Amino acid sequence: MNARLHRGTFARLLSAWVCVLGGAQALAAPEPVKKEIAARLERQYPDLKGADYALGSAAFDTELRAALEEHANAAAESIEAGRALWNAKFRDAKSLASCFPNGGRRIAQNYPQYDAGLKRVVTIAMAVNQCLKVHKQPLYDPADPATMGAIVAYVRSLALGQRIAVRVPAAAEEKFEQGRRLYFTRLGQRNFACASCHLQSAGKRYGDVALSAPIGQATHWPEIRGAKPVMLQARMRECLELMGAAPFPVGSEELNQIEFFLTYLSNGQPLKAGAWRPG
Amino acid sequence: MRHDLAILAFACAVATGTQAQVAARDLFVRADKGQCIACHQLPEGAGAATRADIGPRLDGGRMRALGKAGLRQSIADPTVANPDTVMPPFGRHRILDAGEIERLVEFLLALP
Numbered sequence: 001m002n003a004r005l006h007r008g009t010f011a012r013l014l015s016a017w018v019c020v021l022g023g024a025q026a027l028a029a030p031e032p033v034k035k036e037i038a039a040r041l042e043r044q045y046p047d048l049k050g051a052d053y054a055l056g057s058a059a060f061d062t063e064l065r066a067a068l069e070e071h072a073n074a075a076a077e078s079i080e081a082g083r084a085l086w087n088a089k090f091r092d093a094k095s096l097a098s099c100f101p102n103g104g105r106r107i108a109q110n111y112p113q114y115d116a117g118l119k120r121v122v123t124i125a126m127a128v129n130q131c132l133k134v135h136k137q138p139l140y141d142p143a144d145p146a147t148m149g150a151i152v153a154y155v156r157s158l159a160l161g162q163r164i165a166v167r168v169p170a171a172a173e174e175k176f177e178q179g180r181r182l183y184f185t186r187l188g189q190r191n192f193a194c195a196s197c198h199l200q201s202a203g204k205r206y207g208d209v210a211l212s213a214p215i216g217q218a219t220h221w222p223e224i225r226g227a228k229p230v231m232l233q234a235r236m237r238e239c240l241e242l243m244g245a246a247p248f249p250v251g252s253e254e255l256n257q258i259e260f261f262l263t264y265l266s267n268g269q270p271l272k273a274g275a276w277r278p279g
Numbered sequence: 280m281r282h283d284l285a286i287l288a289f290a291c292a293v294a295t296g297t298q299a300q301v302a303a304r305d306l307f308v309r310a311d312k313g314q315c316i317a318c319h320q321l322p323e324g325a326g327a328a329t330r331a332d333i334g335p336r337l338d339g340g341r342m343r344a345l346g347k348a349g350l351r352q353s354i355a356d357p358t359v360a361n362p363d364t365v366m367p368p369f370g371r372h373r374i375l376d377a378g379e380i381e382r383l384v385e386f387l388l389a390l391p
Contacts, residue, residue: 189372
């Protein structure tokens, strides 16, 4: 109980501190940040091809890479469930498909997006719930694998192979910067930052698991683990728990900003979806 | 009678020593404790085997070269020696108490 309180308080204080800093420090422009991280990874792994980063941790694990090919259709069931929800008619005869350009084809590579009206980063899951709200439908739990996970798996399957192309307009640079700071700030009882494992130790093994690098980390979601889709933010929460920090909720500003930052780093990488992982 | 007591005392000492080793090994792998195994490998046959390589392999010779005080400090707060280390400050952040750190130090010093 005390340890839990300590962890939670610690994480919240650090988060507040990061937010205070966010208003006080100069912004780092997105492209130089990406180039610096890419250069560092290139020094660490000169033989790794750029496109290999899209494999996530499998880029550093030949056994996992082989297993991915064996389980290439691992997401089929989730994608099918997502397709049904995507095309299900609302009472007004519209559907999720009708809320998005081209029925949702080739849009996923552009998410998360900055919504200038809301002044917020909008993920695919948020955009889905915005559509449901407009059409007076019950919203999906953004953390639920069976509904939102399946929908995200389906929408991303409609953009397979598209180059990730997240834009950070000037008004959104603060959100990108906040995501970057959260990624690099040590949190929780174990004093890890995301970057401690995924940049400083990228490609090394935590237990038996190879650690993915920040570039390519946002390309292949949802992962399919134990036949269930695991979304990027759900995975971030698992990491935060390992760090001994109170995890931010799925859909929170903090996780949206980290997702925004990470997905921008993967710009130019081919979008994948439903990468299999051991259960 | 005196002979029996001596045997009993010896057996207790062995059992206590073994318990301490097991407890330290437990600290080494437990997710809510040190979980050193997530980042470090042990010499073959000295405990659970993983492919972890975030931190260096924990060979007994290297542990003894660091010495008891060095190991204690490395576990309690490795950021003192290296602010950029990814190793958690197990003592400073109260993941392990002083007694648990001592047990781990003894375990590491006894590694082959």
